Amino acid sequence: MANRDSNNCLLCGADIQGDEDGCLRVTVAGNRVFSAHRSCIEALKLMLRKETLKPLEAPESAQSLVLSLYSDGWFSKSRKFKEVVDECKRRGFNFSGPTIANVLRDLTRRGLLTREGKIKDYSYIQKRPV
Numbered sequence: 436m437a438n439r440d441s442n443n444c445l446l447c448g449a450d451i452q453g454d455e456d457g458c459l460r461v462t463v464a465g466n467r468v469f470s471a472h473r474s475c476i477e478a479l480k481l482m483l484r485k486e487t488l489k490p491l492e493a494p495e496s497a498q499s500l501v502l503s504l505y506s507d508g509w510f511s512k513s514r515k516f517k518e519v520v521d522e523c524k525r526r527g528f529n530f531s532g533p534t535i536a537n538v539l540r541d542l543t544r545r546g547l548l549t550r551e552g553k554i555k556d557y558s559y560i561q562k563r564p565v
């Protein structure tokens with residue numbers, strides 16, 4: 436009985452019939468056959484390698500997230516530090532407090548945000564155009 440799985444790349448889903456040289460086949464328990472393009476496997480390996488080299492909380496991605504909040508006008512009202520952390524979480528990013536604090540400090544230094552309040556209880560607001 437022909438196994439449907441053998442005709443499609445496990446990774447990109449494309450039909451790989453007639454491309455025997457460019458793909459790898461693995462037979463697993465139950466005689467199921469999995470196939471994938473070599474190029475797809477190479478791409479996956481590259482992605483995994485990048486993923487393991489990259490710290491889970493790349494600061495530049497925290498920065499672009501906060502910048503996107505900024506350009507959404509989210510900082511048009513004053514936001515407590517904790518609100519920023521929660522908003523990042525709500526958007527699916529689990530950046531640590533210190534990572535976000537660094538980004539906020541940087542944006543404050545660059546004049547995009549104004550920091551208000553006391554130590555340990557800072558709020559951030561979009562700097563109004565002068």
Ligand SMILES: [Zn+2]
Pocket residue numbers: 444445446447448449471472475
């Ligand atoms: Zn593929």
